Amino acid sequence: MVMAEGSAVLRRNRPGTKAKDFYNWPDESFEEMDSTLAVQQYIQQNIRSDCSNIDKILEPPEGQDEGVWKYEHLRQFCLELNGLAVKLQSECHPDTCTQMTATEQWIFLCAAHKTPKECPAIDYTRHTLDGAACLLNSNKYFPSRVSIKESSVAKLGSVCRRIYRIFSHAYFHHRQIFDKYELRNITVKAIRPLVDDVFTRLTAEEWRQLKLGAPSSVTKFLLAELVMNMTSTVTSKLSAALGKEGMSMTVEKVQSSLGDALRKSLAPGGSTDSESLDQFTKLVAEEVTERIKASRASYSTSTQSNGPPRCHQTTPNQLEKMVSCLCRVLKKSASDIQGLFKPRLRSQKTFDLLDKLSPGKTTSSDSDSTSRSRNSDRASTVRSSDRGTSEDVQEILKKELRDILEHLVYEMSESDLSGLISESSLEFKAASDEIYQIISKEGSVKSSAPSRGSESSKIPKGFWKGVGLKIKKLLAKLFGTTSLLKMGTRVQKKFSKETQVQSRESLKSLMDSVESLLLTDTKDRVSPANASVLSDVLYRYITADLSVATPVEETKVSVPKSHRKMYSDIQERVINFLPLMNWWFSKEAGDYTQRVTSALMEIESLVVSHVSEVDTAKEQEASRKKTYVRLLMEQLVTRVYAKAKVNWFFGEQKDITKKLFEKTWAEVQDIDFDVSPKTIDKLLKAVFKDLCKTWGCPEMLLLSIRQKEPENETFLCHRFTRFVMKYNLMSKDNLIVPILEEEVQNTSSAGESEA
Incomplete structure (x- = not known):
């Protein structure tokens, strides 16, 4: 129960x-505990918080007296051992357990008597706990709960041995x-x-949909x-309580x-008496039971072999x-938990960074649109363009x-998110261009094929399956990478003193490892065998190791003693991540892919139309260039005669x-040049002047042309091509005439020798 007057809490x-409602009050830091019983309160608070976290329970606060710390832990142990003693009375009777034994090797004598003697086990238990309580509450030996004499601390050992x-x-x-x-x-x-x-990460619209x-x-x-x-969480707590070889676990x-x-x-x-809640509790219990059984089987197997431990993998179904x-x-239970829901306001800074990945304009005012409105938004955006x-x-x-990443990146630092966007943008653009080229190519073939109706010119549905696979692979890679980065962020927050600032190179190494480890299976399933390798990948990223892991060449990391807790935490997170990744592959990735494919199918006609327009424009431009080249050749030959x-x-x-036109066109048809009626006369004069200086006079030029020697024809076409290319580079700056004149001067001497 919590009773408060102002800021005071009872x-x-x-x-x-x-x-x-027992112990229903907020936790308090040790520094804020202003009481002579602060150490006891702190120990009990840690036990209530997580009784399986032995390391945290046993770790003393900074500056705490070691003697007092041992004394308070022993008091707490005796308090809890009394509960076990009460349970033992139902089975541990004097006529069944006549002596106090642990194993068959030793018989312990009870020291509660003037002369130590044998007692039934249950009596030994009562006498020992009574004696421990008397000693630990003795004002003679332990008059203070704040400081204890060394001589009194020495008596704790005998109490520990007996209990x-x-x-x-x-x-x-x-x-x-x-x-x-x-x-x-x-x-x-x-x-x-x-x-x-979860409730703090849902938006108002997502909460509304969940209630429906x-x-x-x-x-x-x-x-x-x-x-x-x-x-x-349940598995780790029960496993810690049971130990590696505890009692057999059942769903009940x-x-x-x-x-x-x-x-x-x-x-x-x-x-x-909610039927759905009972069913969910049973499903959780079944899953926890399987996990504990798998963990024990793995433990017994790992003690006999050096292979990596195996864990239970929750199936997508x-x-x-x-x-x-x-x-x-x-x-x-929506009405009962309405008070727990706190609508999340999306970070504008996060949106600004995600906008670097997306050219679309997205603001916080329209961020709560439904899935259906988002789909129509996609189509309308493209139609408007x-x-x-x-x-x-x-x-x-x-x-x-953006829908996939937003809930994964909210915990990331701005630098990590910026690095992810930067590393993903080029690859994303390349994949988008590839998908567009595939659609364009197929659409171009269909649009150019003879057909009786518009339906036959549409891209067949079977074609979209291949496009969908490319989309799915792209989304899966970014989902997997971002999920690992999210885990890395949480590990960094938990073990901030043992982590390092990540560089762009370490992020690139992580993305390469994800692609080689998560995207190799053809059945949309990540192999559990990759759990240890993924743990190493995440550990390398957190510690700024730039190695790239692959399933074939597995390089085991060397974890120093100071990092073992962190590495163990990473392993547990990865074990949870693999079933989640497999579920996303199997159940959710297809929905995302289908939405993208449907939107692409809606713009199919625009793509095909765009391709047709481009093809038509190219054909018209080629025809225009061909006409100008033919005209130039005719005028050149006429001028020579x-x-x-x-x-x-x-x-x-x-x-x-x-003949000259065919050879010349073969050389210039793939060159991107433009000749207008205004400049064709200048180009003709420059080419003619150059050729005349090369052959010495128009008569020699004509003789060379009329002899139809392949070498002369090739040289003539080559000179023409050079002028066209030079013109194409400089025409935008209106330098065509000076450049042509300079070209004639520079090549005249060389041309004479060649002629």
């Missing part, structure tokens, strides 16, 4: 407080009672933060992530341990079933990518012109 369980015998007797002789006692109920504090995290039972793709991903985090035992933690977290104040059930739970170009393909793809003052026959001139 941290006490008042008489009449219900069990579910440990109680612990070991219960473990070896009453294992079922011991395991059941250790299998504590999962508290709401373990589940509620995970649920709250029609969650968006983004919401389903968040719920799938919540399910995986729930099962992982996990359900018993879960209690009403899920109901309090997902439907606070709601009905306890099983995860989809759990997500669907969770959606029904949240829909039914009326182009059907590569930029339209990019726009359609990037609208979907005229200047040489030689009579000519029409058939002869026509034959020479045709």
